Amino acid sequence: MQYTGRLMRIIAHLDMDAFYASAELVRDPRLKGRPVAVGGRRGIQPLPGQDFPLLGQYQGRGVLTTANYEARKLGLHSAMPTMRAAKLAPQAILLPADFEWYSTLSRRFKEAVLQLTPVMENRGVDEIYLDLTEQTQGDFEKARQLAAQLKQAVKDATGGMTCSIGLSENKLTSKICSDLQKPDGLTLVRPHEFETVVWPLPVGKVNGIGPKAQAKLIELNIRTVGELALAPLPQLQAHFGNSYGLWLYECARGIDRRELSLGGDPKSISRETTFENDLHIRRDREALTAILTRLTDKLASDLERKKLKARTIGLKVRFPDFTSVTRDHTPGHTVSSATEILQAARECLKKVPFDTSASNHPRSRIRLLGVKASHLSHMELADQPDQLPLWEEDAR
């Protein structure tokens, strides 16, 4: 076979539009055209005369997970505290998150995609990357046609949900451009078009430049990706460190060599919960113990389901002032049962700097409690509670 040179890579980023809210609409078409937000786990009852619960009724400490496009017009967006959203748009519909239903739809759209193209990287429930290089032989026109087919397949598989696709030579650029024509968009950026399309955008549009880095860049008078491209490498490395500085320098030039990351086991599994009201570490001891037990039980069953065990258990505590501390414990043997996890979590708890010197001291109460399992490995047959190794079969 003759080698004719490397193909131009073609990477797609496919992002479902307002996924959770659209998922609710698939189930109940009465929601069509109305502002809908999704947030919280427990639902609230509709007021008499209303077909759905309204945002204005909400009381609690949650945030919105999703707002559909009608709700966004009212100023709502994901991660917005629900109480704030309630002030802003009391008449919008508020639905509780139903993660099982969203997972079902997630599986459906991903399966539909895999029917058309095989190389997929999962990025959570509503996003994927696809490597279309082989299938399209590096031809952007073929890729555009394939992307149109993908959009249709997703729609068919989900009962009408739309997605937006970005197409370019790498993950970074495709991720940026899938966002440019939402909803129901298809945006293709060839390498020579990078500067025209991406340079005018604010640096915050780049996946990997968050609020902190953006604020620091603005101090340097850098607001757009084009302005970032003017910054010399030594300047960026002086302010952001060698590694992140280099990354910023390259991403302003559309350089991103990352391959798709396909599957694999999770690195950590965790469970956490924010309380309705802050709990006092002494006065609410019983309630806290119950919550910690519930969290470790859930974590243990997560590990059991995935047939994993952990070398390290971590505890997370958030105080009323929103500061958090984490403490780790590595017992010296791997753990998987609820009892072992709880024991390790208690070791962590001993190391948390509580302070009850004053009754209203910020570190005398807790807002959130979480438990995490990390350094995971596969359970061996002998680890599994109800399965003796084969050679012990006769002894049963």
Add this chain to the structure above:
DNA sequence: TCTGGGGTCCTAGGACCC
């Protein structure tokens, strides 16, 4: 109007070993 829950990756110091 106070800020969910599930993750990944990076940095950096100290312990400990060779």
Add this chain to the structure above:
DNA sequence: TCTGGGGTCCTAGGACCC
């Protein structure tokens, strides 16, 4: 006297993403 360099593990915190 006062002091090497490298490797790995553990721990804590923080930025970022969906």
